[in-house]
Amino acid sequence: xxxxxxxxxxxxxxxxxxxxxxxxxxxxxxxxxxxxxxxxxxxxxxxxxxxxxxxxxxxxxxxxxxxxxxxxxxxxxxxxxxxxxxxxxxxxxxxxxxxxxxxxxxxxxxxxxxxxxxxxxxxxxxxxxxxxxxxxxxxxxxxxxxxxxxxxxxxxxxxxxxxxxxxxxxxxxxxxxxxxxxxxxxxxxxxxxxxxxxxxxxxxxxxxxxxxxxxxxxxxxxxxxxxxxxxxxxxxxxxxxxxxxxxxxxxxxxxxxxxxxxxxxxxxxxxxxxxxxxxxxxxxxxxxxxxxxxxxxxxxxxx
Amino acid sequence: xxxxxxxxxxxxxxxxxxxxxxxxxxxxxxxxxxxxxxxxxxxxxxxxxxxxxxxxxxxxxxxxxxxxxxxxxxxxxxxxxxxxxxxxxxxxxxxxxxxxxxxxxxxxxxxxxxxxxxxxxxxxxxxxxxxxxxxxxxxxxxxxxxxxxxxxxxxxxxxxxxxxxxxxxxxxxxxxxxxxxxxxxxxxxxxxxxxxxxxxxxxxxxxxxxxxxxxxxxxxxxxxxxxxxxxxxxxxxxxxxxxxxxxxxxxxxxxxxxxxxxxxxxxxxxxxxxxxxxxxxxxxxxxxxxxxxxxxxxxxxxx
Numbered sequence: 001x002x003x004x005x006x007x008x009x010x011x012x013x014x015x016x017x018x019x020x021x022x023x024x025x026x027x028x029x030x031x032x033x034x035x036x037x038x039x040x041x042x043x044x045x046x047x048x049x050x051x052x053x054x055x056x057x058x059x060x061x062x063x064x065x066x067x068x069x070x071x072x073x074x075x076x077x078x079x080x081x082x083x084x085x086x087x088x089x090x091x092x093x094x095x096x097x098x099x100x101x102x103x104x105x106x107x108x109x110x111x112x113x114x115x116x117x118x119x120x121x122x123x124x125x126x127x128x129x130x131x132x133x134x135x136x137x138x139x140x141x142x143x144x145x146x147x148x149x150x151x152x153x154x155x156x157x158x159x160x161x162x163x164x165x166x167x168x169x170x171x172x173x174x175x176x177x178x179x180x181x182x183x184x185x186x187x188x189x190x191x192x193x194x195x196x197x198x199x200x201x202x203x204x205x206x207x208x209x210x211x212x213x214x215x216x217x218x219x220x221x222x223x224x225x226x227x228x229x230x231x232x233x234x235x236x237x238x239x240x241x242x243x244x245x246x247x248x249x250x251x252x253x254x255x256x257x258x259x260x261x262x263x264x265x266x267x268x269x270x271x272x273x274x275x276x277x278x279x280x281x282x283x284x285x286x287x288x289x290x291x292x293x294x295x296x297x298x299x300x301x302x303x
Numbered sequence: 304x305x306x307x308x309x310x311x312x313x314x315x316x317x318x319x320x321x322x323x324x325x326x327x328x329x330x331x332x333x334x335x336x337x338x339x340x341x342x343x344x345x346x347x348x349x350x351x352x353x354x355x356x357x358x359x360x361x362x363x364x365x366x367x368x369x370x371x372x373x374x375x376x377x378x379x380x381x382x383x384x385x386x387x388x389x390x391x392x393x394x395x396x397x398x399x400x401x402x403x404x405x406x407x408x409x410x411x412x413x414x415x416x417x418x419x420x421x422x423x424x425x426x427x428x429x430x431x432x433x434x435x436x437x438x439x440x441x442x443x444x445x446x447x448x449x450x451x452x453x454x455x456x457x458x459x460x461x462x463x464x465x466x467x468x469x470x471x472x473x474x475x476x477x478x479x480x481x482x483x484x485x486x487x488x489x490x491x492x493x494x495x496x497x498x499x500x501x502x503x504x505x506x507x508x509x510x511x512x513x514x515x516x517x518x519x520x521x522x523x524x525x526x527x528x529x530x531x532x533x534x535x536x537x538x539x540x541x542x543x544x545x546x547x548x549x550x551x552x553x554x555x556x557x558x559x560x561x562x563x564x565x566x567x568x569x570x571x572x573x574x575x576x577x578x579x580x581x582x583x584x585x586x587x588x589x590x591x592x593x594x595x596x597x598x599x600x601x602x603x604x605x606x
Contacts, residue, residue: 029483030463032470037458085420090393090412109393110469113416117388118458118466120420124427125453132443132450139442140435146449147435150428155340155421160333163421166413167335180332 004293011054011290015047015072022073022126036107036115037122041080044098048298049075049193052218055291056197056211059281067138067200070130071145074123075193078153081119082162084112091166124150145196152192161185173251182253186226187219194218210280217273221266221299227252228262229300270299307596314357314593318350318375325376325429339410339418340425344383347401352378352496354597355521359500359514362584362591370441370503373433374448377426378496381456384422385465387415394469427453448499455495464488476554485556489529490522497521513583520576524569524602530555531565532603573602 019041024034050072057068087094087102088109095105104112127149131142151157161184164177173181194215198208231254254262274292281287322344327337353375360371390397390405391412398408407415430452434445454460464487467480476484497518501511534557556565577595584590 024458028463029480030458030466030487033458033463033466081420085416088413088416090416110391111466113388113391113393114462114466114469116420117384117423118462120423121453121457121462125450125457128446128449128453132446134446136443139446140439143431143435143437143442143446146431147428150424150431154424154428155327155333155336159417159421159424160331160336163333163336163414163417166417177332184333 004290004297007290008051008294008297011051012047015050015076016042018050018069019073019076022070024122032107032111033114033118036103036111037077037119039106040084040103040115041077041119043080043100045076045080047076048294049079049189051294052190052215052291053193053197055288055294056194057201058197059277059286059288059291060198060201060203060207061286062197062201064138067130067134067142068197070126071149071196071200074127074149075189075196077119077123077126078149078158079189081116081123082153082158084116084119086162088112092169141199141202145199148192148195148199152188152195157184157188157192161188168251170249172249173256175256178251178253178256182220182223183216186223187216190219190222191215207280210276214273214276214280217269217276218295218298221269221273224253224262224266224269225298225300227254228259228266230254231259266299270295307593307600310593311354311597311600314354315350318353318379319345321353321372322376322379325373327425335410335414336417336421339406339414340380340422342409343387343406343418344380344422346383346403348379348383350379351597351601352382352492355493355518355594356496356500358591358594358597359497360504361500362580362589362594363501363504363506363510364589365500365504367441370433370437370445371500373429374452374499374503377430377452378492378499380422380426380429381452381461382492384419384426385456385461387419387422389465391415395472444502444505448502451495451498451502455491455498460487460491460495464491471554473552475552476559478559481554481556481559485523485526486519489526490519493522493525494518510583513579517576517579517583520572520579521598521601524572524576527556527565527569527572528601528603530557531562531569533557534562569602573598 023038023041026034026038028034053072053075054065054068057065062068083097084103086092087097088104094102096102102112103115107115127146131139131146134142153159161181165181165185168177168181191212192215194211195208198211203211230252253265257265273295277292277295326341326344329337329341331337356375356378357368357371360368365371386400387406389395390400391407397405399405405415406418410418430449434442434449437445456462464484468484468488471480471484494515495518497514498511501514506514533555556568560568576598580595580598
């Protein structure tokens, strides 16, 4: 499938250009922070969350792509802020991410803390400005999208998962807690991306709830696949040392359930996600081949 | 004016109760973060921002106070997150605030970073949920309030000011940069509080712009007064060691302009704010004695 890889590269480049457009100009008294924001946002992310958002929007025949763009920007900035703070010396203490020095290695610890804060706040600023300036008929869906954008990365979502992950670093993790961490830390942001795509396309609460479930399944498959790659992958592919997530005792899906079950779980979760997605669109003959290929790519069946 | 002090204490206690109502319950896998959020939010803040918001709303004869409450909660949580991150070892490295141990001294550095992140994200979550669930006729003003709530604490506001402040720690600060820091780091949050009060009361863009200017003046007076107190106050009043803001070379309004001009500037900025506020309400005979007393209290004329 050479076509998919080319299309993916093209679409990811379009997201890069979108992010460039929204990033603040590096000027004025506070320009160091603008530079630090850009450094991490443009550090070669795969743009999976904004792509999932846009492609879900397209699957549901969303029309005005201008509504989605600020939310695509926002979710990537939220993802980036979480990585900057994850990498800090007081948290995971990582010097490299995607083969590049982490924010605090380049800008110092204080500025890396502020760069994370700045990206979180700017993400919400970009989305809230678009919501406030929306046409009256778009306002309810923009407000619903904003609600999801603030909920899923928050204390009952990504941050909550990160807290438990940090607290259990170096300790064995019980299975129920491992599920909790995967669901909150990884799946919630995938859910948010897809739900916002569906909401902005004008889908019903019922369909959005189904998309939330599909997002959860994709998120689980994606994170389990990450654990599998950490066990089997090579450094060049991952951009970080193999086993870098295994300082001290590190419970992963593979150490908890074994490789065979991990591989099977990736398949089951992703099959279920695809089934739900197809079901929501069946009666209306919806399609988006790229979206389904992207999901297969994320869970490692298509490279 | 014994009456004012009693009224202030009563109203601040009502804000405390409001915050208690919104703070997440300390249960579940991630309960450490809920505990850390509560520890800092309930650490005895003066609640100046939520009070200014509510009293500005009342001055403009706002009717449905339920609209304001989530934004009062949000702005106090944003203020608190900024204090937690300010106090971190990599930033100001303060062990005490308001006479209590800072977050990282109690919960450790990683958890303090996450507590700040959590408070920022939860602040936006509380406000965005209220905006999404608002009645259709309230939606535009809720969206405008959300826009201000995400803009003023952000990179062109509070975070931007904090960045410049951190970069210049221990170095002499030119006068234009000192103004920039005061405006962004302190005044922007005061502006946000008062603007949101006016917006939610249904005021026009023109009036909101005047309130923004009044908020700027109050913020400047408030921050200059803080520098004066740091020079003259005693530890019991301030809850932190006198001169604690003066590690190394520390440029303050007092060191830059002298005590006499600093006192005069507090008077001029606050007089101008009061003049603007009275002017916006004059033709409609608006009044709110408590609001004006609160402003005088903030700038140190009334204790």
